[in-house]
Amino acid sequence: MASEKEVSNGVEWRIKIADGSSERLVPEANPASRLLLGIKSFVIGLALKAWKFLQKAWDLGVDDPRKVIHCLKVGTALAVVSLFYYMRPLYEGFGKNAVMWAIMTVVVVFENCVGATVCKSLNRVCGTLLAGFFALGVHSVASQSGQRFEPIIVGASVFLLASAATFSRFIPSVKARFDYGAMIFILTFSLVSVSGYRVDKLFEMAHHRISTIIIGTSLCIIISMLICPIWAGQELYTLTTRNMDKLTTSLDGCVEEYFKDSGSVVESNKKCHKKLQGYKCVLISKAAEESMANFARWEPGHGPFNFRHPWQQYLKIGSSMRSCAYCLEALNGCINSENQAPEYIKRHLNNSSLKVSSNSSSVIKELAITIKTMKKSSNIHSLVGEMNSAVQELQNDLKSLPKLFSPPSMPEADTPENKKIESISRTMVKMPLMEIVPLLTLASLLIEIATRISGIVDAVEELENLAEFKHASNDKC
């Protein structure tokens, strides 16, 4: 499929080339030269494609050098295990199959972050042990029941246990932690119970397999922990604080953009677009957060985190950030509406809206600092208070908005009464409600965002308590 696509792309490319130089090509367009040209451009297209692919890979490596380091780590681990094969004592101790198991273990178990490697290693070891235990039981029952029933007993037990273990992989709590273990269980059980029929040295085989798996997994865990370790917990933590920063940038950016005078549109649009991408990262990071939290719980204490750091709480923080980001997404849609409020009405809400957004951002920024420093913030409550009073101010401004449409001619009390009434009713009917709807929506969504930020504050406070953050030194106070 992929190669077909490449071909069609190559052809497209050729056609474009041919279009460009069609005058020269038309006279000598006989089938042979066309074929040659086709092959040539196909090869060039392929080379271009390969070049682009390599460029992309290079960018990926430059963008995150840890990925390159991970690859080198995998290469090292595999080379080390492969060289076991060349060491006579080890080879003679374990045999060729055993080295194979060690290689397989390294390939399958070595993951990008420490938590995933530990999770898979423990799953592999436990799954193998448990399955070996079961298989020995089945094997002893089967071997006592005579040659005729042996295949039936083995087949039935493989069928039953494999089905049950496969089903357990659908149960969410098992899937999150023991998915790989269940697979290894099925694999080992089938292998051992079947091979038990012929191989008499079952215990020796089990011993070899377990010891090589332990060698492989320990090697993986040691290499992944010692050489530039990537901790899933640290990643989750960084992702959370980075998402908070992005959320504040987007929030500030959107509201500022809305209230800015329509000056250099192109430049500001570009800038705004970049700022906007921030909250989109928050929207899509659910899956990444969940898998990291899953792996993080397998990791030993590292850096500022101890073994039982409440990683699940980061998921709650992430989900409350997402609920803010949803509002921001809706806000963004409303801001880009073609109905725009007149400048003088905008100006009326300008200050209070900006104040709400900047105070909301300050709260999130303070939360990010709380998480970054792992110290209880001393002034988060005052910041939340400021945010709430800014919300109150915005609500007051909204309340006083209708006054803008009350007759500005009130002082001119000397005009005839009738005329005045007319003018008033005209002003009222002309109240540009349609135009101010986006503005009101903005205000209402800002208030909603402030409410949802309280949810983030609660989640972070719960984290503070669970992880026993210390109080920050009260220098500021």
Add this chain to the structure above:
Amino acid sequence: MASEKEVSNGVEWRIKIADGSSERLVPEANPASRLLLGIKSFVIGLALKAWKFLQKAWDLGVDDPRKVIHCLKVGTALAVVSLFYYMRPLYEGFGKNAVMWAIMTVVVVFENCVGATVCKSLNRVCGTLLAGFFALGVHSVASQSGQRFEPIIVGASVFLLASAATFSRFIPSVKARFDYGAMIFILTFSLVSVSGYRVDKLFEMAHHRISTIIIGTSLCIIISMLICPIWAGQELYTLTTRNMDKLTTSLDGCVEEYFKDSGSVVESNKKCHKKLQGYKCVLISKAAEESMANFARWEPGHGPFNFRHPWQQYLKIGSSMRSCAYCLEALNGCINSENQAPEYIKRHLNNSSLKVSSNSSSVIKELAITIKTMKKSSNIHSLVGEMNSAVQELQNDLKSLPKLFSPPSMPEADTPENKKIESISRTMVKMPLMEIVPLLTLASLLIEIATRISGIVDAVEELENLAEFKHASNDKC
């Protein structure tokens, strides 16, 4: 970790029991009986936990019987492969290791849906072939370079190729399609190039391994396709149409709920809550959609879908549905605000808002029908037109909203002028803008949702063209 939790739960449970019957227990509370009681309640707690787990598993099976069928399929495939071992001719032809490879292939390759199984199978076969080819090359170079350099050449080549293949797994386009193949490539290359040093029958081994892998993968593909197949494409298709239905139910439900008289609050809240969950499914289905679309492209034609069905287009439809769901989420937040518009203002926008929501729902329903029947809808354009005119109507109602606040005393022209002016200006100042802000936000978000629904319409129309849907019979016209 899990068992520790169980223990602590057991203890908690025991304490509660002890609390209940503390009068009877206090006299005979010696260490031995306490220990016995502890063990007893621990066992009971464990049994309760196991019972709950089994109940959950049972519910899961009842909820989706296809999962149970999948497990039985895996069990069958494994039992069949295991029995190969008992068939003399096969066993003697391939040897014990070969049967092992077949078992391993089945365990690793058999996935829930056909696409995933085919993807993994092809990846496994291609990865093995490619790696075997490379390994033979390296092996021949290494064996010509003398005993001393052989380990160095083999080690270096394992290091280099394993690093490169691991890196390729980070490239998104490779990760989406060939992740498993890259892993198998590393595995096979290491195994073959290392074992090549000792085993002289390299070609025979390669032949056996490839043939057993092909036996294993074909068995998996045949079983997964023939016995109650679960097609990733079909699943994606069902998910898309079901999400559309959920979106319409939520949209209708939310708006109706808002405009309903505040009668039976508890009952309606429950009902609304159920309806609301719909759009939340849309919000979180991105990851599921992506993996299904990834697998679906490996599937042969099935049911109404041919091999090159444009599955990627479903992702676009899903993402435009999500952009609607974001607005719905924000809408939901605003509706639950404590500021509620007075009834008479609500009534003013009641009809047009309900019309917008019901017309928007009709559009989505029609799109769902289009996808379900795979026939171009003849009246989607008229429905979109109706939706747009409903939006226009809502906008008109919004425009005329200020008239509500114009003096209702206009006909009473007989009152003194001064009093009238006062009453007018009081009405104006008292215009309950704060209270109607949620209503206006609702209207504005409804309009935004209608705009975003156009995005769904565009995406579905693109699907119609790409998948060459036929025109529906024009019975309705």
